[in-house]
Structures are given as C-alpha cells and as structure tokens.
Amino acid sequence: MRGHDRINPILPDELILEIFWHLDSKSSHDACSLVCKRWLDLERLSRDTIRIGASGSPDALVNLFARRFVNVRNVFIDERLAISVPVQLGRRRRGDQSTLPSLKLHHVAGQSGSEDGEMESYCLSDAGLTAVGEGFKKLEKLSLIWCSNVTNVGLKSIARNCSSLRSLDLQGCYVGDQGLSAVGECCKQLEDLNLRFCEGLTDTGLVELAIGCGKALKSLGVAACAKITDVSLEAVGSHCRALETLSLDSEFIHNKGVLAVAKxxxxxxxxxxxxxxxxxxxxxxxxxxCLSLEMLALYSFQRFTDKSLCAIGKGCKKLKNLTLSDCYFLSDKGLEAVAAGCSELTHLEVNGCHNIGTSGLESIGRSCMNLSELALLYCQKIGNCALSEVGRGCKYLQALHLVDCSSIGDDALCSIAEGCRNLKKLHIRRCYEVGNKGIIAIGENCKFLTDLSLRFCDRVGDEAFIAIGQGCSLHHLNVSGCHQIGDAGIIAIARGSPKLSYLDVSVLQNLGDMAMAELGEGCPLLKDIVLSHCRQITDVGLAHLVKKCTLLESCQMVYCPGITTAGVATVISSCANIKKVLVEKCKVSPRTRRRAGPTISYLCVDL
Known part of the structure; x- marks a missing residue:
C-alpha cells in the first residue's frame, strides 16, 4: 500500500548490505540507491569498486567518492576514457558539501587562469592520488592508466596509506624510483605489478621493490622501460620466488636476466x-x-631456433597455451617437439612464422587432442592436409582463425566440419581458396556455431549462407567484402538466427532493401550493424530495419548513395538506444544534428 513501508522496519542493515553485495551490475546498485535514504546510505557502504575517466576533474571526483564510498577496495582511473558528467550534480542537500565546485567539462578560452592550468584539470594529479590513499584505507587494487601528471609524491602517499594493496597498474605513468621503492617498503602484500611504458623507472626502483615485497609478488609486466635491464630481472629471480606471470617487452633485456628468472x-x-x-x-x-609453465608467448624472435621449442616440449609438460609470432627461424621440427611433449595444449597461435608448414601442424592434430582454439595467421606453407589432421584428432576444437593462408581451402574446412562438431567460432580473412563447399559443410555439421566471420572471401556466395541459415543460429556475423553474397544469403541468416546481435555486411554490392526488411522481422536483438559501401540499400530498407530492431546501438552507413538525410533521421528517431552513427556529414540535417549531435560520427571527406 502507498505510504506503508513493509521492508525497512523488518530487515536489518546487515541483511540489506548482504543483498547489495550480491548485485552484479552498477545499474542495479544505482536503482537500489534511489529507493530511500536508508538504502542510499547502505548502498554506498556496499560499493567496492569505482571507475573514473578523463572528463571533468579527476581530483575533485576522487575527493567526492572518498567521502561517499568508504569501503571501496578497487579504484580504476583511465585517462584514455571519457565519461559523461553533468555540470550540475543536482540540488545540494542541507549540510551536504560534497558537490564538485570546480567540475569542468570543456575548456573555455578567455577564462581566468592559464591554458595549461585548465588542461591539467583533466588529469589526475598527486593531490588526487593522495586523496585516493587517504580516503580508501582498504584499497587492494589500484589502476592508473596513462595518468601522466602523477609523480613519486602521489605514489609515496599510496604506499604509506594503503598497506593492504595487492594490485598496482602504473601503465603509462611517469613515476620514478622513489615512488616504486616506497611501494616495496610499505606494501608487503603486493602480488600484481604492471610497469608497462613507465619510462621514468630505472633498475634502482625495481630492485628495491623486489627486495621489499618479493615474497608476495606473483605477476610482473615491463615494457618500453629503457633503463630497466638484466640487473632488475636478477633481483626478481633472487627475491620473487612466488612469481607466476612475467611479461617482458624490451630490447635491453638479454639472456642473463631471463636466465635468472628461469632459475x-x-x-x-x-x-x-x-x-x-x-x-x-x-x-x-x-x-x-619452469616445469609448471602453462602459457608461453614469443613475439618477434629472430635469434632463437628449434632448439628452444625442443627444450620447451621436453620440459614443460603442463603447457596449454602457445603463441608464436614472427619467429622466422622456427620450423616444423620445433612444433613437432611441442606436440610430442605438450599433449595438454588447448590454444595454439602461429602468426607469420614462415618456415612452419603442414607437417608441424599435422603433429599437433595427432598429439594434442584437447586443442580448443587454433589461429593460423599469414601461414603460407600450411596446407589442407594439416587441418584435415586437426579435424580427425581435435574433436573439442571450438574456435578456428585463418588469416591470409593461401594454401587452405574447402577440403580443409570440410575436414574441420566433419570432425569438430563443437565448433562455435570460425573467423576467416582473405583465404581465397575457401568457397561454398567448405562453408556449406560447416552449416550442415557445426550446429553450435554462433560466431562467423568471412572477410574478403570472394568465392563464398548465397548458397553457402543458405546452408548456414538452416543449420546454425548465429549471434555474430561479418561478411565484409564477400561480393557474391546478396539478399538470398542474408535473408536465410535473418530467418535462422533470431539472436543475431552483430552484423557487418559492408561492401556487399548486391545487398538490397529486401534483406534489410527480413533482418528487421527476424533479428529483433540486433545491436550493431555495418552497412558501409552497400550501394543498393536505400532509406526504405533502413526504415524497415529500425522499425523492429529497437535495441540498435550503432549503425555505420558511409558511402551508401541510396541512404539520404531522411534515412539518417529515421535511424536517430526510431532507435532509443542508439549510441553511434557513422555517416557522411552532408547527410545529417541541422535538426538531426541538434537532436543527436554527440551520437553522430562523421567520415572526413571535405578535403
């Protein structure tokens, strides 16, 4: 009954908090906080995570959040991301001084203060970082992505105030050795540390951190830190015995450092x-x-040979995930050694390793029966026989990625279709030997397929997609550049995939309004569509599409001569959830621009 509260007098605070802690989304938390003042206060106590983008003043936001959400344990600040913050945060309650007096959304020339001072308001400073440390005493995870104004002063404050810190991400922050040393001295429970693109660090800071909290450290990432050398890795090898994850991207690291970590x-x-x-x-x-190694990724190695993979295959029996990218001196012999020794392998990516061919992958198919994901990129020497062996041996394969593999065609896909009936994801790009026969086999055999991407496979046409539409219910489809696909193929998809949420049909010259109408009728869950360079689609087809696809969030439709100003206006007015429309500027009327200016992105053609 209106005016009668049947919940609050009965439920204790502890029970309501327990319910809040089980909510799995921010929108659910926000909805609960609007019920009443008691729920608002309790919901604030239940928040354990906050995320701050670059809009407005991060320092002011941190101060506001620190007063309102006292139990926060995870703070993410990313200056690459913008957030929408209203200029007026609402009417101030009596006694509530926690509004943002200096919140700025846009820099306005001519205001008092220097331009540099105005622009700095968009960046987290040491004052804001100090507020994080002093406000969130229970902080366990702190992520500062590209916070360029943060220095040793702010990081020292975090170290002194947040002794329970377990995870620290400083990617792109120009902090120095003193701040990192303070973290090592004070944060003895630190387990995860990311120092990618921290150009101000030297061996001094990382060595002292390793000495200070090495017993707890489990994960370390270093990239583009020119002054971090083998000396740091020797300290890591000596003091970080519990280390489980190491990511290194550096031309200043040599054998000495990696040897120290391995031992x-x-x-x-x-x-x-x-x-x-x-x-x-x-x-x-x-x-x-490293006999416990489960994942190994090697990028751009030009100074090691099959000897390395033979050692990995002989010793790392638990290896499950292997990535080999641009390793020019590896051959089939190395991959055969991995196949023979690492029978638990589930994920394999071979990218640009031009000396690896058919026999190496055949050995994987024969020995690694638990393989669930296979990616072959720019592998010109791998032929149909290799995937035929994978089809026979790897019954649990769920994802297959093929890019620029000129020797792989329909016979290989037929083998995969017949042997790997649990396939859920198939991504193929510029494999010109793949045609209707292989894709028809996929449609007839792989009933669990939900994610299909065939980009610039110009031998695939409507016949193949009629089979896919009859056999598979897709959620994600990309057929960009498959010139032989027209209305018939896409209509079959529309009728057979009612849960389709993403569709890219760009550069399909034969696709028209009939397919758009069928998509509108058959795919009500569609959220993202790319129609660019589709010359036969007009405002009529677009109107049929958006009439039923009310959940549409993004639409790209550049270089579609049949779509006019009226069509763009129809999309904007019909789709309440629309967030992005990419179109030529000349097709947006002043009224549409006023109605949905931030939603519209323009293709720059006015040269």
Missing part, C-alpha cells in the same frame, strides 16, 4: 617475451627449470 622462479606459469636480444640459451633454461 629463480620455478613456479612460473605464464611467460610473454618480446625481447630481440634473447637467444636459445635463455629459452632452453625455461624448458629446464
């Missing part, structure tokens, strides 16, 4: 390396000492 961190499970000066000697040590 000292025997619990290592994840190793990602892009170090052009590391050779076989270091990777052989990984194979000998």
């Amino acid at each position: 000292g961190c025997c619990l290592l499970k994840i190793l990602k390396l892009q170090c052009i000066n590391v050779t076989d000697e270091a990777l052989q040590a990984v194979g000998i000492f």
Whole structure:
C-alpha cells in the first residue's frame, strides 16, 4: 500500500548490505540507491569498486567518492576514457558539501587562469592520488592508466596509506624510483605489478621493490622501460620466488636476466617475451627449470631456433597455451617437439612464422587432442592436409582463425566440419581458396556455431549462407567484402538466427532493401550493424530495419548513395538506444544534428 513501508522496519542493515553485495551490475546498485535514504546510505557502504575517466576533474571526483564510498577496495582511473558528467550534480542537500565546485567539462578560452592550468584539470594529479590513499584505507587494487601528471609524491602517499594493496597498474605513468621503492617498503602484500611504458623507472626502483615485497609478488609486466635491464630481472629471480606471470617487452633485456628468472622462479606459469636480444640459451633454461609453465608467448624472435621449442616440449609438460609470432627461424621440427611433449595444449597461435608448414601442424592434430582454439595467421606453407589432421584428432576444437593462408581451402574446412562438431567460432580473412563447399559443410555439421566471420572471401556466395541459415543460429556475423553474397544469403541468416546481435555486411554490392526488411522481422536483438559501401540499400530498407530492431546501438552507413538525410533521421528517431552513427556529414540535417549531435560520427571527406 502507498505510504506503508513493509521492508525497512523488518530487515536489518546487515541483511540489506548482504543483498547489495550480491548485485552484479552498477545499474542495479544505482536503482537500489534511489529507493530511500536508508538504502542510499547502505548502498554506498556496499560499493567496492569505482571507475573514473578523463572528463571533468579527476581530483575533485576522487575527493567526492572518498567521502561517499568508504569501503571501496578497487579504484580504476583511465585517462584514455571519457565519461559523461553533468555540470550540475543536482540540488545540494542541507549540510551536504560534497558537490564538485570546480567540475569542468570543456575548456573555455578567455577564462581566468592559464591554458595549461585548465588542461591539467583533466588529469589526475598527486593531490588526487593522495586523496585516493587517504580516503580508501582498504584499497587492494589500484589502476592508473596513462595518468601522466602523477609523480613519486602521489605514489609515496599510496604506499604509506594503503598497506593492504595487492594490485598496482602504473601503465603509462611517469613515476620514478622513489615512488616504486616506497611501494616495496610499505606494501608487503603486493602480488600484481604492471610497469608497462613507465619510462621514468630505472633498475634502482625495481630492485628495491623486489627486495621489499618479493615474497608476495606473483605477476610482473615491463615494457618500453629503457633503463630497466638484466640487473632488475636478477633481483626478481633472487627475491620473487612466488612469481607466476612475467611479461617482458624490451630490447635491453638479454639472456642473463631471463636466465635468472628461469632459475629463480620455478613456479612460473605464464611467460610473454618480446625481447630481440634473447637467444636459445635463455629459452632452453625455461624448458629446464619452469616445469609448471602453462602459457608461453614469443613475439618477434629472430635469434632463437628449434632448439628452444625442443627444450620447451621436453620440459614443460603442463603447457596449454602457445603463441608464436614472427619467429622466422622456427620450423616444423620445433612444433613437432611441442606436440610430442605438450599433449595438454588447448590454444595454439602461429602468426607469420614462415618456415612452419603442414607437417608441424599435422603433429599437433595427432598429439594434442584437447586443442580448443587454433589461429593460423599469414601461414603460407600450411596446407589442407594439416587441418584435415586437426579435424580427425581435435574433436573439442571450438574456435578456428585463418588469416591470409593461401594454401587452405574447402577440403580443409570440410575436414574441420566433419570432425569438430563443437565448433562455435570460425573467423576467416582473405583465404581465397575457401568457397561454398567448405562453408556449406560447416552449416550442415557445426550446429553450435554462433560466431562467423568471412572477410574478403570472394568465392563464398548465397548458397553457402543458405546452408548456414538452416543449420546454425548465429549471434555474430561479418561478411565484409564477400561480393557474391546478396539478399538470398542474408535473408536465410535473418530467418535462422533470431539472436543475431552483430552484423557487418559492408561492401556487399548486391545487398538490397529486401534483406534489410527480413533482418528487421527476424533479428529483433540486433545491436550493431555495418552497412558501409552497400550501394543498393536505400532509406526504405533502413526504415524497415529500425522499425523492429529497437535495441540498435550503432549503425555505420558511409558511402551508401541510396541512404539520404531522411534515412539518417529515421535511424536517430526510431532507435532509443542508439549510441553511434557513422555517416557522411552532408547527410545529417541541422535538426538531426541538434537532436543527436554527440551520437553522430562523421567520415572526413571535405578535403
């Protein structure tokens, strides 16, 4: 009954808080906070995570949040992301001084103060970071992405005030050795540290951190830090015995550093390396000492050979995930060694390793029966026989990615379709030997397929997609550049995939309004559509589409001569959830621009 509260007098605070802690989305929390003042106060106590973008003043936002949400444990501040914050935060309650007096959304020339001072209001400063440390005493996870104004002063404040810190991400922050040393001295529970693009650091800071909190550290990432050398990795190997994850991207790291980590961190499970000066000697040590290794990613290695993979295959029996990218001196012999020794392998990516061919992948198909995801990118020497072996041996394969594999065609896909009936994701780009036969086989056999991307496969046409529409219910479809696909193929998809949410049909010259009408009728859950360069689609088809697809959030339709100002206005007016429309500027009327200016992105053609 209106005016009678049947909940609050009965439920204690502890029970309501317990309910709030089980809510899985911010919108649910926000809705509960609007019920009454008691729920608002309790909901604030239940918040454990806040995220701040670049709009307005991050320092002021931090001060506001620190007063309102006292139990926050996770803080994410990313200056690459913008957020929408109203200029007026609402009427101030009596006694509530927690509005943002200096919140700025746009820099206005001519106001008092220097331009630099105005622009700095968009960046988190040491004052804001100090407020984080002093306001969130229970802080366990702090992420500062590209916060360029933060220095040692702010990081020292975090270290002194947040002794329970377990995860620290400083990507792109120009902090120095003193701040990192303070973290090592005060944050003895630190487990996860990301120092990617921290150009101000040297070995001094990382060595002192390793000494200070090395016993707890489990994950470390370093990239583009020119002054961090093997000296730091030797300290990590000596003091961080519990290290499980290491990611290195540096031309200043050599064998000495990686050897120290391999010998000292025997619990290592994840190793990602892009170090052009590391050779076989270091990777052989990984194979000998890191027997718990589960994931190995090697990028742009030009100084090691099959000896390294032979050592990995011999020693790392628990390896499940292997990525080989631009490793020019690897051959089939190395991949055969991995197949023979690492039978638990579930994920394999081979990218631009031009000496790896059919026989290496055949060995994977014969030995790694638990393989669930396979990616072959720019592998010109791998032929149909390799995927035929994968089809016979890897019954649990769920995802297959093929990019620029000129020797792989329909026979390979037929083998995959017949053997890997649990396939859920198939992504193919510029594999010109793939045609209708292979895709028809996928449609007839892979009933669980939900994600299909065929980009610039110009031998695939309507016949294949009629089979896909009859056999599979897709959620995601990309057929950009498949010139032979027209209305018949897309209509079949519309009738067979009622849960389709993403569709890219760009550069389909034969696609017209009939397909758009069928998509509107058959795919009410569609959220994102790309129609660019579709010359036959007009305002009529677009109107049919948006009439039923009320959940549409983004629409790209550049270079569609049949779509006019009226069509763009129809999309804007019909789709309440629309967030992005990409179109030529000349097709947006002043009225549409006033109605949905921030939603519209323009293709720059006015040269």
